[in-house]
Amino acid sequence: MAMKIRLARGGSKKRPFYRVVAADSRMPRDGRYVEKLGTYNPLVAKDSEERVQLDMERVKYWLGQGAQPTERVIRFLEAAGVMEKAVRNNPIKAKLGKKAQDRLEEKAAAGIAAQEAAEAAKLAEAEAAEAAKLAEAEAAEAPAAEAPIVTDTTPAEEEAKETAAE
Numbered sequence: 001m002a003m004k005i006r007l008a009r010g011g012s013k014k015r016p017f018y019r020v021v022a023a024d025s026r027m028p029r030d031g032r033y034v035e036k037l038g039t040y041n042p043l044v045a046k047d048s049e050e051r052v053q054l055d056m057e058r059v060k061y062w063l064g065q066g067a068q069p070t071e072r073v074i075r076f077l078e079a080a081g082v083m084e085k086a087v088r089n090n091p092i093k094a095k096l097g098k099k100a101q102d103r104l105e106e107k108a109a110a111g112i113a114a115q116e117a118a119e120a121a122k123l124a125e126a127e128a129a130e131a132a133k134l135a136e137a138e139a140a141e142a143p144a145a146e147a148p149i150v151t152d153t154t155p156a157e158e159e160a161k162e163t164a165a166e
Contacts, residue, residue: 002026003067005059007040017041020054020073025130037062040076043164045152 002025009030011017015054018040023033038054046053059082063069077083096104 003034003062003065003153005037005062005067005073006067007070007072009087015043019044020052020059022058022067022077038073049062052079056080057084 004025005020005022006029007018008021008023009016009018013129019033020038020040021033022035022037023031027033035058037058038052039155040052041050047093059077061080069083074083074086078085
């Protein structure tokens with residue numbers, strides 16, 4: 001008979017309470033069990049002694065008989081110092097879901113597009129600055145064109161002055 005040390009749920013709806021039991025692995029979760037080893041009340045504060053209560057002598061006995069504890073019971077036993085803390089590695093747990101991956105890809109694509117747009121804007125700004133410098137240099141090098149002479153006299157008055165001067 002394959003024995004398990006596991007949790008059997010009790011309590012009302014949305015008010016869970018568990019018994020830690022030694023049961024045949026073929027029995028249902030809340031079904032027949034061989035021995036009650038303790039209790040677990042997840043509604044109590046984590047640092048409270050009433051959260052997990054185990055009869056360590058009986059737990060050690062069943063472990064000696066070859067009973068396999070479930071993951072949650074292993075964590076209780078590790079906290080109590082009965083078992084060594086095992087290193088856990090669940091790479092699937094760290095994976096994002098399909099929708100989260102899609103959102104992440106869209107965000108990355110938008111970031112790349114924004115970065116490219118910023119680089120293009122910098123390049124255009126640099127080209128505009130270079131063109132402005134070239135225009136200033138060409139304007140400085142070109143000879144100054146003769147500016148038209150502006151006078152307050154009309155052309156008829158100027159003609160009269162020229163004839164009088166002769």
